[in-house]
Amino acid sequence: MSRYLFLSFCVIFSVANATEKNQEKDAHDLAYSLGASLGERLRQEVPDLQIQALVEGLQQAYQGKPLALKDEQIEQILREHETQGTLQTPAPQNEQALKNEHDFLAREKAKPGVRELADGILLTELAPGTGAKAGPNGKVQVLYVGRLPDGTVFDQNNQPQWFSLDSVISGWRSALQDMPVGARWRLVIPSAQAYGSDGAGDLIAPFTPLVFEVELRGATS
Numbered sequence: 001m002s003r004y005l006f007l008s009f010c011v012i013f014s015v016a017n018a019t020e021k022n023q024e025k026d027a028h029d030l031a032y033s034l035g036a037s038l039g040e041r042l043r044q045e046v047p048d049l050q051i052q053a054l055v056e057g058l059q060q061a062y063q064g065k066p067l068a069l070k071d072e073q074i075e076q077i078l079r080e081h082e083t084q085g086t087l088q089t090p091a092p093q094n095e096q097a098l099k100n101e102h103d104f105l106a107r108e109k110a111k112p113g114v115r116e117l118a119d120g121i122l123l124t125e126l127a128p129g130t131g132a133k134a135g136p137n138g139k140v141q142v143l144y145v146g147r148l149p150d151g152t153v154f155d156q157n158n159q160p161q162w163f164s165l166d167s168v169i170s171g172w173r174s175a176l177q178d179m180p181v182g183a184r185w186r187l188v189i190p191s192a193q194a195y196g197s198d199g200a201g202d203l204i205a206p207f208t209p210l211v212f213e214v215e216l217r218g219a220t221s
Helices: 005-047 051-062 071-088 091-107 169-174
Strands: 114-116 122-127 139-147 151-154 159-162 184-189 210-220
Touching: 091 114, 091 122, 091 169, 169 184, 169 210
Parallel strands: none
Antiparallel strands: 114 122, 122 184, 139 151, 139 159, 139 210, 184 210
């Protein structure tokens, strides 16, 4: 082999090796920076966090492995944590929103025929049903109208529509499992079982309870 060819090969190999090492270092530094940023935020928000459980959940989710908790459990736990944190250090506007919600729910609960379900959901039966009920991982076919506390309609459908219970807000998922096909219910759902302290864009402000009239046309388990 020519000496010059050998030297050229060594140079190319060295450059390639250096490039690979730089890419590995960049990937490491990015991952470390993300971890440091997340760790700093969590240290302030959750000072008693169990790090090993955090790493386990992060790893399983990132690798697409089965999680130790169901999706609905995770969603509920995070919503409760977020709501609790806001209750501990509420901003002035949140204090007023929470008071408004408390007063609204108290008025609704006092109305005739209202029954309280799990998680503070309020139910008024508008029409009975005798059909099947959806399972925890089932689907429901519904006609519905969604209103804000002041009566403003923010969502509705005019044709029966199918939803997976694992894709809807917690209040629906909880209440509709108890609902037989053919029934029509009025549901008042606390914000903790809806969109919580985040709200939903410009339509639903933080800490807004929602009112739904739901007619169940079909259900699967």
